[in-house]
Amino acid sequence: xxxxxxxxxxxxxxxxxxxxxxxxxxxxxxxxxxxxxxxxxxxxxxxxxxxxxxxxxxxxxxxxxxxxxxxxxxxxxxxxxxxxxxxxxxxxxxxxxxxxxxxxxxxxxxxxxxxxxxxxxxxxxxxxxxxxxxxxxxxxxxxxxxxxxxxxxxxxxxxxxxxxxxxxxxxxxxxxxxxxxxxxxxxxxxxxxxxxxxxxxxxxxxxxxxxxxxxxxxxxxxxxxxxxxxxxxxxxxxxxxxxxxxxxxxxxxxxxxxxxxxxxxxxxxxxxxxxxxx
Numbered sequence: 001x002x003x004x005x006x007x008x009x010x011x012x013x014x015x016x017x018x019x020x021x022x023x024x025x026x027x028x029x030x031x032x033x034x035x036x037x038x039x040x041x042x043x044x045x046x047x048x049x050x051x052x053x054x055x056x057x058x059x060x061x062x063x064x065x066x067x068x069x070x071x072x073x074x075x076x077x078x079x080x081x082x083x084x085x086x087x088x089x090x091x092x093x094x095x096x097x098x099x100x101x102x103x104x105x106x107x108x109x110x111x112x113x114x115x116x117x118x119x120x121x122x123x124x125x126x127x128x129x130x131x132x133x134x135x136x137x138x139x140x141x142x143x144x145x146x147x148x149x150x151x152x153x154x155x156x157x158x159x160x161x162x163x164x165x166x167x168x169x170x171x172x173x174x175x176x177x178x179x180x181x182x183x184x185x186x187x188x189x190x191x192x193x194x195x196x197x198x199x200x201x202x203x204x205x206x207x208x209x210x211x212x213x214x215x216x217x218x219x220x221x222x223x224x225x226x227x228x229x230x231x232x233x234x235x236x237x238x239x240x241x242x243x244x245x246x247x248x249x250x251x252x253x254x255x256x257x258x259x260x261x262x263x264x265x266x267x268x269x270x271x272x273x274x275x276x277x278x
Contacts, residue, residue: 017086018042019177019209020066025080025090027058027065027233029073035061037233038080043177048203048210050220050241052254053230059213060107062230063179066211067104068094085176098127101176107185107213109166113155117147120154120165124172133172140168143198160191164198171202177209184216192216196223217254221245229254 020043027036036058043049051059064070065077068089082090089097103124111120121140125133141148144164150157154165163183170178183199184192200223203210214220221227221241229237229250237247244250 019045019085020211021083022062022066023081023083025065025082026078027061027070027075028078029075031074035075035233036065039230039233039235040080041228041235041238043209043211044226045176045209046203046207047226048200048212048224050217050224050227051211051213051230052215052217052220052227052244054215056232057230058233059230060181061233063104063181063211063213065090066097067102067179068092068097069104095127098173098175102179103170103173103175103177104179105166105170105181105183107181109159109162111154111157111162111165111169113153115154116152117150117154117157117165120169121147121172124169125174127173136172136174140171143171143202144168159186160188160195163187163191163195167195167198167202171206171208175208177211179211179213181213182215183212184214184219192219196220199223217244217250 022039022041024038024040025036026034026038028034039058039062041051051062053059061075064073064075066082070076077090081088084100084102089100112123115123121137122133125136146161147165147168150161154162157165167183180199183195187195196219199210199212202208212220212224221244224241226240227238227244228235229244237250239247245255
């Protein structure tokens, strides 16, 4: 298994061209703060790929670089390139990226609280050239029947229902790929299980490719086929979901299942972890 950022293993689906190919990108905020430091990853068409790591590792920045949202926070890709479906997309406007087939479900859901659930869903179809969305609404309600029952303002939905609404809104754009940022945040264990089951079902039924950013590594690896682990703006480890689940360092630092020879995570400094991996 590859264990350095500079020598990442071949594509998780080496036989085919990946739908998303992030090549050695660097991201800088406010012209001075280097956040991503030569990050590379690939996402095959039709796959669920997990991007794991602690707070501050650069996971959300990676998604914003892909979706073109860095400009809203004075950030930019200063090196490398991002290819989607064989075409370079870094540097183009976010709405054009959505039209090409990428939709990001933001951390914290970002639903419009003073609009109804139905209005939020229709908002997801805004960039579509067609306006016949009734069939897609039925599809969303099939995955999330509770949303059909919630006819009031979206701000009154529970946290789990708001997350379902955010995912449903993404589906209304008919995306080729969904970027999901911390879908389990703030949810009960039971709702986390339900949301991840739906994510897996959407991927299986619709063939939508998913890049999943998560701190809940156990939940993410339960649905993903491949995963990358980030620390301090770089990929430090990648492999199949099974390989990562079986890796002793991943067990110790992300799955809470250290072997007999391992120390507690709270007694270790992060630089010791990076020294071990790098």
